[in-house]
Amino acid sequence: MRWNGWWEKLFFRDAPAQGAFYALTQLLLGSYLLFSLLIFLLGIGWVTFTMPAVWIAAGVVTVLFCYYLVMTLTFFRSQQSGFLRYLSWLYFVLWAGLLLWGYFRLSLPGIWATWLFAFFFTGVLPLFFCGRQWKPAFGSALAWCIGTLMLLPLLVYCVFYYPLSFSYNYDNSDGCLLSLVSIQFLVALSRFPGISGWGWSVWAAGGLLFLALWYWLTALFFVRLSGEKLRSLFGKGVIVWWSAGAAVFLLFTLLTWIAGGEVSRRTAELAKRFGRPMTAEALAECYFHGRKPDAAFWDRWKKSYDAVDPFKEEENYAFYYSEPNLMLTSAGRMKQWRNHLEEYSEALKAWEAQTVNPLPPRPRHYQTGKLIGICLPELNWIRQFNRLQLWRIYFALADGRIDEALAAERRMKRSNQYLQQDSISISLRVWIVCEKFRLSGIEMMLESGKLPESVLHRLSAELAEQEKAISPRLEQVLYCEAVQALDFCKFIQAGWYLIESDIRDTPPVVPGKLRCFVPQLWWYFRREMAELLRICNIPELHHAGTKQRYRSPGILASMIAPNYTVTRNLFLRLTARLRAVRGLIQAELYRRKHGDWPESLPDLPLDPFSGKPLLYRKGECLQKFNRIDSEPPHRILPEIHSIPAIQVWSVGPDGVDNGGFRPDGSHCDDVRALLRIQP
Structure with missing residues (x-):
């Protein structure tokens, strides 16, 4: 009897209309409360947005729907008689x-x-x-x-x-x-x-x-x-469901207001930390530095870039991806490549003439919520320019024209200074890549043994000054990453993620204007913003740990939070490379004074990863060269050779000394500078 009574109450045997309406209310409000619970658990980090969580929520909604289905069909069945009861x-x-x-x-x-x-x-x-x-x-x-x-x-x-x-x-x-x-x-x-x-x-x-x-x-x-x-x-059941739904709505509205206060507080803390507002306009000031943008200059620069593209043919791809001194190819193939470069000689000279003075800022529009849409074509132009100058150095040294090689290195330095002064973090990453090209050019000039001693001292002093400039760049990266992360949130809130060209300037819907209808999502969004700002608030980039740590596995924070560990390692690797090249210059000065390469260098700079002096070796060293396949598609075939050389190296981010290079050619974290010597 007790079971029958419970069954009748559950399925409203005596009142099918009440049962159908209650089931409808339960489906609507139950799904709403379940959605709210899932968002809340995601926000506090108790669950992650994974398939198990989705399947569990979908399973509960399915049960509610099945109950609604049975109750609704039962109600309409109760209103008919005979065969119509089954329709x-x-x-x-x-x-x-x-x-x-x-x-x-x-x-x-x-x-x-x-x-x-x-x-x-x-x-x-x-x-x-x-x-x-x-x-x-x-x-x-x-x-x-x-x-x-x-x-x-x-x-x-x-x-x-x-x-x-x-x-x-x-x-x-x-x-x-x-x-x-x-x-x-x-x-x-x-x-x-x-x-x-x-x-x-x-x-x-x-x-x-x-x-x-x-x-x-x-x-x-x-x-x-x-x-x-x-x-x-x-009845009571319907009233309870609506009361619970209203209470949850009001609760999330209150939580949203609290989360908004936390976002404002953390934004103010970051502004105080960096001494400037966390806005796109303030980021623009970091880029222009009071300088006037020159659109005409960059139009000429683009025309030069379009006019000088010796790598566009398929058979020349390998010369783009390989450093000149690490290529293994026939003398005839190298001569053919040099003649091909000579075809662009006049256009390249016109391009190089534009680097006599520092590069002016390129016109940019720093608008709130649109920083992600800033186009930076000059990054590819400057990177291409550095690759061409590296080949300039190589062929100038082959002809014994050390002055032309030094001039090419000066042009690389001036073009890279533009990237160094940029306010966008990706530009600073490209700056690191281009600086590595310049350091490779310096290593080639050291290997030639033709640099005057005064130039060696000048280069060593410049590399030391360059290292000092890294610390301000680290602070600049911290500020830029924080502003870009915050601006990306505004980008989502404003609906600027539309990509159709005809509606790019006016998004049809601004998600932030709909926040009053779904306070759960707005609370989650603001909580993720607060977490993102917390991640961005670190004293120095050197304090970034080996792994990013989040308070909660938030979707937004984990997707767009700056990976400071990777950025930190990039700058430290550049620091290690600068110090290693200074070590090679120190060894070259020793050779000129004593007539032979040193067996050891006791006064080497410190390794930025281990805190100990950089490592030094004289003798057989492993090096990877790139052999160019003579047949299409002219693949790059890596080969490892043992060569007489001196090398200065760092243990790298993993802190493990691999001797500068692994014998099997696999990935090695060591950062080294190598100079081949005659046996």
Whole structure:
């Protein structure tokens, strides 16, 4: 008896209308509360956004839906007699089968299949069994269609378009096609009625009001069809669900306000830490330094870059990816390559003439929420220029023209100074790459043995000064990374992640304007912003640990948080390389004074990774050379050779001494400078 009583209460045997309406309320509010719980657990770090968590949440929603399905079909079954009692279940089977056939055979988009499946319960069943109560049935179906179709484009925009906007590999998937259709629909709305900004909040509120009207008309339809009182449908269970939903909404609204205060506090701490505002405008000041941008200069620079491209032919790719002194190729092939470079001689001289003076700033627009969209084509231009100057040094040394080699090294230094003064972190990374090219050129000149002693002292002093300039660059990277991370959050909030050219300047929807409807997501977003700002607030880049540490495994923070460990190692590797080249200069000065290479160098600079003096070796050293395949596609074939040389090296980020080079040629963290000597 006790079991039967519990069963009757669970499935509302005596009041099927109440059961159907309660199941509908439970499905709506239960899904909302489950969503809120999942976001909360994600925010505090108790769960991660992984498939198990998604499957568990989907499983709970499925149970709620199955209960709603049974209760709704049971209600319509109770209103009929005879054979008609089974029509509701029969129609459900036929409708579901039709949708499955359309999904698998006609490629019906999944989201539309889901919408049509829901329409069976909100429109088909009520209209089929309404009888004389067609007005509330038709009104509820119409309200549901209008409400969902108003909100569906916004939903598709947020769920599908955002992750796809960072990928340029668009295909014909449901999400991609629907997102593009939704975007065009939203753009049309923004252009025709003029909806923008907070207008989308009004639009979303209108959609929700239509859904509220559907909910009320559904209750009215159930009452009139069953003959029960309207008050009976809004029993304790329904009131409890709505009370819980309202309480959760208010709770997350309060949490959002608290998280906003934390974001403001952490932003102020960072501004105090760096002594300047955390804004795109302040970052622009770091770049221009009061200098006037020169668009005409960079137009000439681009024309020179386009005019000098000896690497574009397939057979010349290998000369782009290999350093000149590490290539193994025939004398005829090298002569052929040199003649090919000579074809660009006049254009290259015109390009080099533009580096007589420091490079002026290139015009840029630093706008809030759009820093990620700043184009930096000059990075590739300067990198290409450095590669060409490296070949200039190589051929000048081959001809014994040491002055031309030194002039090429000066041009590399002046062009790299532009990158060194940049305010964008990726520019500083390219600066490190180009400085490595310049150091390779210095190593080639040292290997020639033709540098005057005065030049050796000058180069050693300049490398020491260059090392001193690294510390301010580290601070600049910290500031730049923090501003860019904060600006990326504004980029998402403002909806600037749209990539269609026709709506690039005016995103159809600003996600931040919809925050009042989903405070859960807004709280999570602000909490991630606070975590991101916490990560960015480190005293010095040298304090970055071997692994990034997050308070919570947040999706946003883990995706865009600066990887200070990698950046730190890049700058320390450059420091180690600068010191190692100074060690080679020290060994060359010793040779000139004593007539032979030193067996040891006791006064070497400290290794920035180990804190001990750099390591030195004279004798056989391993080196990887690149042999160019003579047949297309002219592949680069690495070969390891043992050569007489001196080398100065650092143990690298892993702190393990691999002798500067591993015998098997595998990845080695050691940072070294090598100078080949005659046996």
